[in-house]
Amino acid sequence: MSTAGTGGSAPRFWSWLAGRQLWLDSALAALVFFPLGVGGVLEGWSGRGEPWAGAALLLAGAQSVPLFWRRRRPLTVLAVVGPAVAAIVALGLQMAASVVAVVIAVYSVSVHAEPRPRLVVAGLVVAAILVGVGGGLISGWHDVVPFLTPIAAISLVGWVVGDYLRNRRRYLAGLEARAEALAVEVEDTRRLAAEEERLRIARELHDVVAHNVSVMAIQAGAARMAGGGETASRALESIEVAARETVNELSRLLGVLRRDDGRPARDPQPGLEQLDALLKPAREAGLAVALHVTGERRSLPAALDVSAYRIVQEAVTNVLKHSAASRLDVAVGYGAGMLTLTIADDGRGSSAAVIGTSTGHGLIGMRERVALFQGELKLVSTPVGGFAVTVRLPLG
Numbered sequence: 197m198s199t200a201g202t203g204g205s206a207p208r209f210w211s212w213l214a215g216r217q218l219w220l221d222s223a224l225a226a227l228v229f230f231p232l233g234v235g236g237v238l239e240g241w242s243g244r245g246e247p248w249a250g251a252a253l254l255l256a257g258a259q260s261v262p263l264f265w266r267r268r269r270p271l272t273v274l275a276v277v278g279p280a281v282a283a284i285v286a287l288g289l290q291m292a293a294s295v296v297a298v299v300i301a302v303y304s305v306s307v308h309a310e311p312r313p314r315l316v317v318a319g320l321v322v323a324a325i326l327v328g329v330g331g332g333l334i335s336g337w338h339d340v341v342p343f344l345t346p347i348a349a350i351s352l353v354g355w356v357v358g359d360y361l362r363n364r365r366r367y368l369a370g371l372e373a374r375a376e377a378l379a380v381e382v383e384d385t386r387r388l389a390a391e392e393e394r395l396r397i398a399r400e401l402h403d404v405v406a407h408n409v410s411v412m413a414i415q416a417g418a419a420r421m422a423g424g425g426e427t428a429s430r431a432l433e434s435i436e437v438a439a440r441e442t443v444n445e446l447s448r449l450l451g452v453l454r455r456d457d458g459r460p461a462r463d464p465q466p467g468l469e470q471l472d473a474l475l476k477p478a479r480e481a482g483l484a485v486a487l488h489v490t491g492e493r494r495s496l497p498a499a500l501d502v503s504a505y506r507i508v509q510e511a512v513t514n515v516l517k518h519s520a521a522s523r524l525d526v527a528v529g530y531g532a533g534m535l536t537l538t539i540a541d542d543g544r545g546s547s548a549a550v551i552g553t554s555t556g557h558g559l560i561g562m563r564e565r566v567a568l569f570q571g572e573l574k575l576v577s578t579p580v581g582g583f584a585v586t587v588r589l590p591l592g
Contacts (some may be wrong), residue, residue: 228300314355325352504537
C-alpha cells in the first residue's frame with residue numbers, strides 16, 4: 197500500500213512543481229549566485245584587492261540573475277551570461293557557477309528559442325570547443341583550455357538534452373491534439389449513428405402503427421355498415437374517420453423519415469417467429485447454432501416484437517463480423533411480465549467496459565431499442581472466452 201501511495205504522490209508533486217515555473221527559476225538564479233557564485237569569489241579572493249572582488253561579484257550576478265528570464269527571453273539571457281562567463285574566465289576564476297550558468301542558458305535556448313537561433317547557438321558551442329582545443333594545441337593557451345573546452349562540451353550536451361526534451365514536448369502536444377480531435381470525431385460519429393438508428397426504428401414503428409390503425413379503420417367501417425343502431429353507427433364512423441386521418445398523418449411522418457431514395461419500405465416487419473430464418477446465415481457460415489425458447493410463446497405487441505427481432509439480428513451480426521466464434525446460442529424467455537433475450541458466443545470475447553463505449557451501429561441500435569421500451573441491456577464476457585448480450589424488455 198505504501199508503494200502505491202508513493203507512486204501516486206510523485207506525479208502530483210511534479211505537476212505542482214511544473215505549475216510554479218517562476219519560483220523554480222528564481223530559486224535557480226539564487227542558487228547559481230549564492231552559494232556557487234559568491235563562494236567562488238571568496239575562494240579566489242586570497243591576495244587580491246577589493247576592486248577585483250567587486251568586479252568578480254558583479255560578474256557573478258551577471259551570469260546568474262538573468263537565469264530568472266531564461267524561459268521568456270532565452271537568447272537575451274545567453275547574450276548576457278556568455279560574456280559574463282568569458283570575463284570570469286579572463287579574470288582567472290574557475291567557478292562552478294560559470295559552468296552551471298552557461299549550460300542552463302544554452303539548454304534554455306535549445307528548449308524555448310526559435311529553430312534558426314537554436315542552430316546558430318549549437319554552431320557557436322561547437323566552434324568554442326574547436327577554438328579551445330585548437331588554441332591550446334597551437335598557441336599554448338594551456339591555462340584557458342582546461343576550463344573553456346569542458347564548458348563548451350558540457351554546454352553542447354545541454355543543447356542536445358534540450359533538443360530532445362523540446363521534440364518530446366512537441367510530440368506529446370501533437371498526441372494530445374490528435375486525441376482531442378479523435379474524441380470529438382468519435383462523439384460526432386456516435387451521435388450521428390444514434391440519430392440514424394432512431395430514424396430507422398421510427399420508420400419500423402411507423403409501419404407497425406400504420407398497419408394497426410388501418411386495421412382499426414377497416415374494422416370500424418365494417419361494423420358501421422353492418423348496422424347496430426344510430427348511436428353506435430356514429431361512434432364507429434367517428435373511429436373510422438379518426439383512424440383514417442391518423443394513417444394520413446403517419447404517411448406524412450414517413451415522408452420525413454423516408455429512406456435516402458425517397459421510397460418507403462414495402463416488406464412486412466419481422467418478429468421473433470422468424471428467428472429460425474434469421475439464424476440460417478450463421479449456420480451456413482459454419483457455426484453451431486442453438487435456439488432455446490422457454491416459457492409459453494405468446495403474441496407480442498407488434499412494436500416490441502419487431503424490436504426484439506432487430507436486437508437479436510444486430511447481436512448475431514456482431515458475432516459473425518467480429519468474434520471468430522464457432523458456437524452461437526440464442527435464448528428467448530417468455531416470463532410473466534418480461535421478455536428476456538440472450539445471445540452468447542465462444543469467440544474472442546471482449547471487455548464489457550470497451551464494448552459499453554463502442555460506437556458500433558449494432559450496439560447503438562440495441563441501446564436505442566432497449567431504451568424505447570425502458571428495458572435493460574447487459575454486455576459481459578463469458579467464462580469460456582466469448583461474449584454475451586442479455587436484454588430484458590417489459591411486457592406490460
